[in-house]
Amino acid sequence: MLYVDIPLTVRYAETDRMGIVHHSNYPVWFEVGRTEFIRQNGISYSEVEGQGILLPLLELKCKFISSSTYEDKIIVRTSIKSYTKIRLNFYYEVFKESDMNNPITTGETVHVWTNACLKPINLQKYNEELYNIIVKNSAGETR
Numbered sequence: 001m002l003y004v005d006i007p008l009t010v011r012y013a014e015t016d017r018m019g020i021v022h023h024s025n026y027p028v029w030f031e032v033g034r035t036e037f038i039r040q041n042g043i044s045y046s047e048v049e050g051q052g053i054l055l056p057l058l059e060l061k062c063k064f065i066s067s068s069t070y071e072d073k074i075i076v077r078t079s080i081k082s083y084t085k086i087r088l089n090f091y092y093e094v095f096k097e098s099d100m101n102n103p104i105t106t107g108e109t110v111h112v113w114t115n116a117c118l119k120p121i122n123l124q125k126y127n128e129e130l131y132n133i134i135v136k137n138s139a140g141e142t143r
Contacts (some may be wrong), residue, residue, distance in 0.1 A: 002139045003079035004037040006096065010072045020067040027060055029109055030092045033078030037090070041137045043130065052116045053127060055088065059110035067102045073097035074104075080138040085124045087112050088134065 006027060016022040042084040048055070068074055075095055081091035088111045090092045095101040113123040 002108065002137060003077050004033065004040050005064055006036050006074060006076045006078070007034050008032070008074050010070055010074060012070050014084055015070050015108040019031065019069055021072075024093065024095075026062050026064075026105055026107060027123060029074075029076045029094065030078070030090070030109060034090050034109065037078040043060070048130065049129075051127060053121070053123070053130070054114045054116065054118065055111045056118065057109055058087075058112055060107070061109075062107040064105050065102075068094075068096060068104055069098050075100065076134075077097070077103075080134065081108060082139055083134050084097060085113075085122045085131065086120055102125075 001021040010021055014021050014025045037082050038048065040044050045055075073096070075097055077093040077095065079091050083089065085126075090109045092105075092107040092109075092112070094105040095103050113126070115122050115126070123134070
């Protein structure tokens with residue numbers, strides 16, 4: 001699966017005084033997309049953590065193109081932009097369900113594979129099965 005679409009409805013608590021989605025919600029939505037991407041490709045994030053593998057965040061980028069408001073139906077599209085044996089870069093697009101051609105927000109997150117002590121690991125050596133899931137479901141580049 002090269003990307004996963006997750007439908008969400010904007011909740012009132014996610015809006016600001018101006019009635020639009022507050023910028024702090026997008027990283028949360030990215031996390032929902034990321035964990036569902038992993039789950040829908042064969043393994044849950046809790047299973048990954050149960051194997052002593054963590055994926056902490058190194059970078060977060062977000063570009064706001066247009067806004068969303070209370071009760072908008074949105075889609076968070078998540079894909080792998082690039083990967084190495086040590087890092088994983090996700091790409092996100094957030095669309096209004098009524099317009100899947102024009103994202104309202106785009107974003108990226110960069111993560112590093114670590115063990116439970118937060119020491120970087122070579123995922124291919126540490127868990128080849130999980131590494132192969134990443135390779136199989138990536139349209140991105142390897143470095």
